[in-house]
Amino acid sequence: MDVPVGTIKRISPSSTVASPAAPRRKVIIDQDAFGPGGPNLQPILMVLQSPEIEVLGITVESGDGWQKENVAHTLRMLELIGRPEIPVVPGATYPLLNTEEDTRRWEKLYGKLAYKGAWMRSWPDYNTVNRTRYHAAEVVPRLEEGEPSIRPAAETAAAFLVRKVREFPGEVTILAMGPFTNLALAARLDDQFAALAQELVFMGGAFNPGASAIDEFSLQYIYSPRTEFNSRWDPEAAHMMLHAGWKKITSIPLDATVPTKLTAELAQRAGAGETPVTKYFAKYAGIGFPMWDETAAAVLLKPAIATATTTLAMDIVVDHGATYGATLSWPAGGGPGLGEPNVTVVRAIDVGQLDALFVYLLQQRP
Template sequence: MRTQSGKKWLGLAVAAATLGFTQVASAESRKVIFDDDGFALAQWLAIKAPNVEVLGITTVSGDVWQKQATAQALRGVEIAGRPDIPVMAGATYPLVNSEKLTERWESLYGKLTWKGAWMKHWVEPTLQALPPYHGPDVVPDLPEGNATKKAESERAADFMIRMVHRYPGQVTIIATGPFTNLALAERLDPEFAGLAKELVYMGGSLNPQQTRKDQVAAEFAREFINSPRREFNLRFDPDAASIVLRSPWRHITMVPSDPSTDTEFSPELVKRLGSGNTPVAHMVRQNKGGFPLWDEIAVAVWLDPSLITKKAELFIDVNAQFGAAYGDVLSWTPGYEPGLGEQKNTVVQKVDVPRLENLLKQLIDRPQNPVSGKPLP
């Protein structure tokens, strides 16, 4: 559903107050780059948030192959009415890990719950539909219509390097997929991480516990019973994750799987969030839900840190040695870390779920530009 093009954006101070932010909006927008293996509600939240300048979307293979993630991002910015936001394609393959290597790992150490673009079948019956398996060059048609906008010719890593040099100390990078692009940027330019303002990432796990009684929530929580330190985003490219988490960022916020077990994109929440008249609300109504709010938490706590009700300061790394713990999260309280370049993370452990859901609703309903490219079906 389209909105009227004549609607104006609310003033920054009024919008910030409406959203309940604890920080006073400044005249200068908060600059952010989204690095992800797909495009969904989380990116729309950042694009629609007041006083936020999305410099670009970079894509990487993970849940889906990079080319499919790029197609989703291109259509996503069109639906947001922001075709001016550039989309840069990134890495297709992890630095070292591969589909064949993952299959070899499974033959030695057991089956993984989720393998993203390499997923051929579920190990056990599940409520979730199995995504179609295909190669890296196949880009399925999108149900919301394919984009008319094209990706930029610049590579993702080069774009991120260029932006942190243009705006030193001002660019937040929100990573909600594997870290391959970030590792490439750091290796290409050792100044990269230090020039960014901060890294906020959804990835890793410490000790997630089942807290909801929903059947779907239970399905996602059970994967951590025997492997509490294993999470897909970091497990897909462990070598990149270790490089990035040892890089000299000014500040790192880790959003592991732990707080997500308190959340679910339930049918009731889908109905509530999709009840508005914006194109993004229309897209939410088409969502079948059934997943935790992984990436949405990462964006929400960046927008409003007061949503965090429990956190810890820990040094974080990822096991990059091929073995039973390949891709598992390593953590230390300050003073216990080995001192091999590990960086301190602010680890989000719990969030205020009702306030989180209210923030999502407010952002989804904010006025926006009409959909560009093809109309929504």
């Protein structure tokens, strides 16, 4: 059902979740879960709050922040919202080949990247929202939300991913919202990994996101419309992920997320109440950011939120030249025939439905 922008209460449980009799969908969340709160952990809250989803675990890599710090933020969030039973599995700290030094050498040849995640040493003057401070990968600064008392899983993310898709063949959806190093490692650990999963839904890729809006988050895409952070952090992993042999792939590129934003008004509605989730969100909400990963989570939970999709053959540039990490695309089946998969690409979403679903899920009571 169509929900106007700002409408919340008219969304009923039946419009957003499966019937009680339906089996819950098994999902593994793969995320560079930098926190507290903000655009990395908020989409995890959405999925955890959905009654139709069974989260098998959260695998964590570096990207927006370093893996060890990301793991700590995730553990502490689960502790504060009363979900300590969810496994948090540490994954890759560094990309497969790309490095901070290589990236800085690349910038000397081809120009500055607007965003480099954990490698950002300084922020542009137009930055208006709080961002992480630069530190080494092994450093875990004191957490604003307090230190976790629960521990991460002992196995690696790649091993966990492989084990779970083999435990539940054809049943596990992978929701990937950070760089794709963990998925690439899992695909190399077991060449049946992707084929055994039900589907892959990922936040990544860029086609022309700067065409629809100009703000501090989309300025870079006016001049470099095909370069997106998740793929640019680890281009080889993104390429390997796409070529791994999935039954079904859905991409939520930056294009679909440009019109979104977590406003103070939306955050106030989503954080109203006294549940552990609403109290956590109200304190650590990432106000002012586009809802990048929240959009990916919403498409997973409610595919009809996508108002425009297309099927494209897709790949990522791994040549270490000016377009390293950029998105390649062709008409479905029209690529060079080098194994590039056909991908369902979400080009636009119903922003009002996204906002309403976000509020509805965060307001769910355990």
